[in-house]
Amino acid sequence: MTATQDTSTPATACCSPLVREPLAADEARRLAASFKALADPARLRLLSLIASHQGGEACVCDLTEPVELSQPTVSHHLKVLTDAGLLTREQRGKWAHYSVVPQALDALGDVLRTAHRSAGSGTCC
Amino acid sequence: MTATQDTSTPATACCSPLVREPLAADEARRLAASFKALADPARLRLLSLIASHQGGEACVCDLTEPVELSQPTVSHHLKVLTDAGLLTREQRGKWAHYSVVPQALDALGDVLRTAHRSAGSGTCC
Numbered sequence: 001m002t003a004t005q006d007t008s009t010p011a012t013a014c015c016s017p018l019v020r021e022p023l024a025a026d027e028a029r030r031l032a033a034s035f036k037a038l039a040d041p042a043r044l045r046l047l048s049l050i051a052s053h054q055g056g057e058a059c060v061c062d063l064t065e066p067v068e069l070s071q072p073t074v075s076h077h078l079k080v081l082t083d084a085g086l087l088t089r090e091q092r093g094k095w096a097h098y099s100v101v102p103q104a105l106d107a108l109g110d111v112l113r114t115a116h117r118s119a120g121s122g123t124c125c
Numbered sequence: 126m127t128a129t130q131d132t133s134t135p136a137t138a139c140c141s142p143l144v145r146e147p148l149a150a151d152e153a154r155r156l157a158a159s160f161k162a163l164a165d166p167a168r169l170r171l172l173s174l175i176a177s178h179q180g181g182e183a184c185v186c187d188l189t190e191p192v193e194l195s196q197p198t199v200s201h202h203l204k205v206l207t208d209a210g211l212l213t214r215e216q217r218g219k220w221a222h223y224s225v226v227p228q229a230l231d232a233l234g235d236v237l238r239t240a241h242r243s244a245g246s247g248t249c250c
Contacts, residue, residue, distance in 0.1 A: 018230070019181075022191060023173040030168035034171075038237075039161035041153035048148040052237065056144075066147060102239040105143070112163075112234030114176065114227040 019114050034108055037084035042067055044075045047086065050098050057099035143240050159233055162209035167192055168202045172211065175223050182224035 015080070017023060038044060045067050050058045064074050078098055081087045086105060087098045142148060148156070163169060168190050176182045189199050203223055206212045211230060212223045 004141045018169070018173045019176040019225075021177050023170050023174075025166065025170070028169040028173070028250070032164050032166040032169055035160045036164035038159050039151065041157040042166045044143070044153040044160075045148050045150070048143045048146075048153070051144040052146050056235055059242070100144075105239050108235030109234040112237075114230050114232045 006010060007032050016039045017111055031108075031111060034084050034086070034104075037080050037086060040077065040080075042069060042073075043081055046074065047100065050087065051105075055099075056102075059095045059096055061071075061095050063098075080089055141238055156233075159209050159211070161231075162205050162211060163233075165202065165205075167194060167198075168206055171199065171202055172206060172225065175212065176225045176230075181227075182222055184220045184222050186220050190193060190222075216246075 017027070030054075038047075047061055048061055049066055050056070053062065059072065060074060060078065063078075064071050067074065069077075075096075076091070078087060082089050082098070084104075086101055088101055090097045090099070130202065142152070153226045163172075171188055172192055174188055174229065175181070178187065185199060185203065188203075191194050194202075200221075203212060203214070203221075205215050207223070210228075211226055213226055215224070
């Protein structure tokens with residue numbers, strides 16, 4: 001309780017939208033689409049491989065072997081993650097390079113955080 | 126566990142598994158199943174209605190009207206969320222009552238949290 005780090009944060013900013021009030025239909029549709037992009041083991045592994053790769057980016061050529069999938073299948077999954085805003089794609093010569101979008105992952109993670117966790121930090125909710 | 130609250134936490138405990146190292150296949154399957162439970166707008170709204178309801182629990186009889194779905198459909202979605210470990214169910218007389226499992230939501234949210242966010246807290250990663 002002595003730490004001052006979070007006192008500038010409005011109370012409403014730290015509670016999950018899920019817990020604070022019933023989600024509006026539009027917001028629920030938007031979030032469900034993001035979770036759908038994550039609802040596949042291969043996509044989660046690809047996201048993790050890219051995130052944990054040097055510099056938080058990876059060439060598609062680095063990704064096919066670890067997940068044991070063909071390049072077209074890997075490219076399809078990467079497109080789903082890119083369309084969901086969780087990855088960005090940059091073409092360099094022959095190969096596409098993918099990077100994670102930390103803000104997008106953090107925003108989705110925050111949706112799920114409950115007052116239970118926030119109360120544990122002693123600063124809000 | 127005094128004012129220096131985070132110094133006792135191992136550095137590896139605060140980084141998302143997604144970012145720390147490539148996800149193992151089993152873990153990816155487990156997480157994908159949880160995200161699949163969330164990948165539906167009606168289920169997200171139901172979860173949110175329960176979480177934001179008084180005491181973090183709600184009777185199924187409170188939930189059909191706000192989401193404008195039939196009771197069997199609502200009960201199906203609640204079963205998916207319960208099977209995923211995100212809700213608990215308690216029968217009281219005629220009606221089933223559902224509560225959120227904050228630890229399960231927090232654990233899923235933490236999976237998505239990146240070093241980007243953790244670095245902002247100044248304590249780890």
